[in-house]
Amino acid sequence: MGSKKALTDAERAIYEWQIWVPDFGEEGQEILKGSSILISRCGGLGSVVAYELVAAGVGRLVLAHGGDVKPSDLNRQLVMTHDWIGKPRIESAVRRLRELNPHITIEGVGENVTDGNVEQLVAEVYLVVDCAPLFEERFLMNREAVRQGKPLIECAMYDLDAQITTIIPGKTPCLQCLYPEKPPVWKRQFPVFGAVSGTVGCLGAMEAIKVLTGLGEPLLDRFLVCNLRDMTFRTFNITRNPDCKICGGLT
Amino acid sequence: MKVTVEYSSQIRRIGGVSSETVELDTSCQVQELVKQLAGDHGESFRSLIIDSAGNLQSTILVFVNDKQISRDASVEVADNDMVHIIAPMAGG
Numbered sequence A: 001m002g003s004k005k006a007l008t009d010a011e012r013a014i015y016e017w018q019i020w021v022p023d024f025g026e027e028g029q030e031i032l033k034g035s036s037i038l039i040s041r042c043g044g045l046g047s048v049v050a051y052e053l054v055a056a057g058v059g060r061l062v063l064a065h066g067g068d069v070k071p072s073d074l075n076r077q078l079v080m081t082h083d084w085i086g087k088p089r090i091e092s093a094v095r096r097l098r099e100l101n102p103h104i105t106i107e108g109v110g111e112n113v114t115d116g117n118v119e120q121l122v123a124e125v126y127l128v129v130d131c132a133p134l135f136e137e138r139f140l141m142n143r144e145a146v147r148q149g150k151p152l153i154e155c156a157m158y159d160l161d162a163q164i165t166t167i168i169p170g171k172t173p174c175l176q177c178l179y180p181e182k183p184p185v186w187k188r189q190f191p192v193f194g195a196v197s198g199t200v201g202c203l204g205a206m207e208a209i210k211v212l213t214g215l216g217e218p219l220l221d222r223f224l225v226c227n228l229r230d231m232t233f234r235t236f237n238i239t240r241n242p243d244c245k246i247c248g249g250l251t
Numbered sequence B: 001m002k003v004t005v006e007y008s009s010q011i012r013r014i015g016g017v018s019s020e021t022v023e024l025d026t027s028c029q030v031q032e033l034v035k036q037l038a039g040d041h042g043e044s045f046r047s048l049i050i051d052s053a054g055n056l057q058s059t060i061l062v063f064v065n066d067k068q069i070s071r072d073a074s075v076e077v078a079d080n081d082m083v084h085i086i087a088p089m090a091g092g
């Protein structure tokens, strides 16, 4: 994935403690520096994915998120700030992430993913982390990531529950292998603590780092279901649907 | 034979039930068991799991232990199996 980029002494100092991680090292950091990632929406989940990837030194991050900051965003959307209520969310996100790490490139797109922009957004990056709150947007992203052969981290939450899997098009099940149609009951507004969306956001960021650098074993063909009410975390094996209308024809 | 069925997220919330253990005299298809139990916890619960034609909703994930069961697979439950019924979620 991506091309390696040599580190400066300043970067070596910033990332020193993660460079100590076995099987990651300076080479892993160079790969992250040469990588680019798209995060679809920086809400409760995407905010934390972005925070962790920015802190970890991913070279270029593209964020897509529309709308203005609302008071009800602030219990979980950690890149949104009180002083920015009523102003574009993407400006708050970019500003806060640049404060966290001025050494990387952060590109903000003030739109959610649509049929009109998804192809270009996905074309610009090596990997996508999907944090959108609607199946329409997630299906669009899944279709495009599969079409372009880009890895896609699918992470989601509801209440005190979370789910995550990592999709490698043509190798693992895609989102529509799991859910062939739009689930009829999903609603735009859902109960959420920031600590739940943040938990699965951290898992999603770690999956992205693992896929890009070859570290560890990502959740390929596996579906992690987390219940934070009783702290049960279960991993299930999942299989591709040969009749999937999105990835069924890929080998 | 004893089989435990666990419900996740929205299903658990709407049905007010997180898991139940059933005693069966004879084995049966997983899907049949799920359909049978779906009627026990109210109409909203049932309609989350069963579609208008009486089949399992295509967007509900069913696992026996850690193995995914596709809607048309023929799998019978065995003693001490754990069946997981998992609802889709897209919260971000």
Ligand SMILES: [Zn+2]
Binding pocket: A173, A174, A175, A176, A177, A178, A241, A244, A245, A246, A247, A248
């Ligand atoms: Zn598929």
